[in-house]
Amino acid sequence: MESLDQQVLDAMGRWHAQGHRFALVTVAQTWGSAPRQPGAWLALCDDGRVQGSVSGGCIEDDLIERMRSGTLRAAGAAPTLVTYGGTREAARRYGLPCGGTLALVVEPEPDLASLQQLQQGILAGRLMRRRVDLRGGSVTVVDADARPEVQWDGEVLSTTHGPRWRLLVIGAAQTARFLVPIAQSLGFAVSVCDPRPEYHSEWDVPDAPWLPGMPDDVVLAMRPDPHTAVVALTHDPKLDDLALIEALRSPAYYVGALGSVANNEVRRARLCEHFELTKAEVDRLHGPIGLPIGSRTPPEIAVAIAAQMVAVRHGARANAPAAQVAWPASRTPVCQAG
Template identity: 60%
Template structure:
């Protein structure tokens, strides 16, 4: 669930407190190049006010028109598809002939949405289930990595921090990295056993861990939705984190430092920590995409750019860990592929 959809939750709570009725719209399936991903939310207030989005604007306009025409006045949720034909896709402004399938809830349960907002504020991962035949909705704990489910009858949408970032070191770069990562909907943990750094840490929304880096990595139970970035410049701390992270399923493991320092780091990891060449080869170091970054905010930006490219499988390094080459992998292509329009 991204930050835009969290804004929807916050806004509909205010609408309900003010006595307004609203409809909740969820993107449940896309084909082709759709503007918003499956799971995206939009709320539509009874007077036509909108929060969130499901497209570039044309579908929103159509839904507002249907609302004012009284077509969204029922009680039970239903599905609606836009862009079935190329002419319709062009009419609604869907790029590249895209198609969207939506689930529209004319009367969502306000108390359940308030409960969902509270769960997310506590950092929990929650799945919301909706049965179209009855309009019954419920909340339950979600499984990490769970994706949206839609079979035409039951809609299950996971909400909460699907991606996690562990930063080793509570310095200046870490502050910018944590703030930017939270804007990209990462749940951020900072690990620094040094009290002089840890006590000065002030980034709301992040979690501070004071254990040793290897213990913290293990405690987080790394999975393919975790990134680990070491930025202390202290091998006694960074190497401990890398030792555990490089053996784990974490999708991204990076360390700050020059090419020379990273070459020495790789030698240490293989010689003293008994990591294989394949495991050490997973290390992104020097960390970050080569964008000429110099300042702490620019370095943080380069790290998140590389993390994003790695997450979507569209960037790799050369064999000598030199300049980047960009590749659209089969997985990335499949994410935007779909059946041709009529």
Template identity: 65%
Template sequence: MDSQDLQVLAALRRWAADGHRAALVTVARTWGSAPRPAGAWMALRDDGRVQGSVSGGCIEDDLVARMLDGRIAGSRPFVLTYGVTRDEAARFGLPCGGTLELVVEPAPDMARLADLAARIEAGQLVRRDVDIDTSTVAVADACRGEALGWDGRRLSTIHGPRWRLLIIGASQIGRYLAPMAQALDYAVSVCDPREEYSAEWDVPGAPLVPGMPDDVVTAMLPDPHTAIVALTHDPKLDDMALLEALKSPAFYVGALGSRVNNATRRARLLEYFDLSEGEVERLRGPIGLPIGSRTPPEIAVSILAEMTAVKNGAAVIRPEPATPASAGCGLG
């Protein structure tokens, strides 16, 4: 599945090929409870057609009106601000007095956008710089950990797979998890030394990395933008990956298995491996949010939901396991 950035880029290039003029709008800065984060993109065609979003809808309607009546024209980028006053925030549906500052490019360079799309599709992390004063746009390699920058005149946005996910186990769950994660701008790779599983792995854009799980984890140099999930259900493989993952700064480390299996795994990691109690406590297991998932796609959704919650700093509360007396009706 294409990321949101690629969807916007594809629309801009497709519209240009069809003879339409189109603008690119970027959320440069937000205050309060803005509905879309800084860096969000929207493409706007000369007839009002839209791809992407910068708010919940009302600002898009105003931008469409500006495009149709000629207020978005020319070639020089400019800044638009919404929600400065309480009345304006209410008018545009911005909650809690939220404010959006947008950079509008009425005529983005399609050749540079094609270069940007090619780099993203190749799995590269890219920085795009827009200078309001000189109307220049530059595209260059970005470093992992770089963030959006905006000083009121120069906008730098980061595009491409800003997060990484290593899946241990070329399982059916992984086949659903990989494309879901790619849609959220994860660069996904898979490790499974078991030929009976790895031979059938064919998820586009999610390469199979050869080697044993612990070696693969060590070689990828996990950072705070890395998630590692162990899905083989084979302790000989999962434990090897977890041994290295739990010692790394990866923001998320999880393993498939029941509460009992994960309790046994934690005890095993403490007893037989060089891991501290704090490092073992980082293990997410049972993996995923407790949403009653049973099928592989449901489990993949629950894993990605928990990864998203952890990444965004949201509280993850797990219910206590039901006791036999309260597990259901008619049990005693």
């Protein structure tokens, strides 16, 4: 499954190839409650087709009508600022929460070359930054760093696109087949590692490259950063544990392992006693993995894992029942506090 940005870019490429005109709308800023966040995209085709969204639907309806009638291009091809909401009446009319306001940058004729450059960078796995200057109408695309995803000063809008987040899935069994497309739709670039040949021969999930080698070597080669998640799903300590050791020692923002409460308590004790991880490192492990939603089937477990990755990514409270080990008072754990 493609990311939302990629779906919008693909749609505009199709429409151009079919000889249609199209417009691109970006949420620049919101006030109060708003259905979509800054940076959200909506592409509009001259025949009424749309891809993406900037609201719950009513704003899209208005923009579609303006696109069909030609009024969206009335001021020319240069990017313009359009504001919706601001009053209770306007909020009700456009389906915005009470008091909500959206500032949208509308590009009636977006620069095709810059869109193609942006798409090529994303497909190559690079983080890209797109800058729209309303003062002169210029659009530029450059490689990005870790700066904020959206910057808007009232005249210049900068948005970041691409695989900002990475996910390494260890274990290519059934749960992985459901987790991978969910994670991709959430903006993760997903890779899969499983040294068992019987799983490799059957792996056919699109856009999820298979990384050869033992999981711990793959984790080291991947060099996890604070935008990386590592999920161990083999349920085999010989494969999961060594990878978890390297992941827990890395800056990876999320590390999780499949298994029951009891299984994960044993795993934590084993990681401390035999592999000399600190207690702080082991306490970073999410296990049982995923939010506690009563999941039992592989697709339900995948949903729970993805939800927890998003919660941790946004700093929300990600409830994991076994996140801490209650060490028996009768012995001192090998794990040290620092």
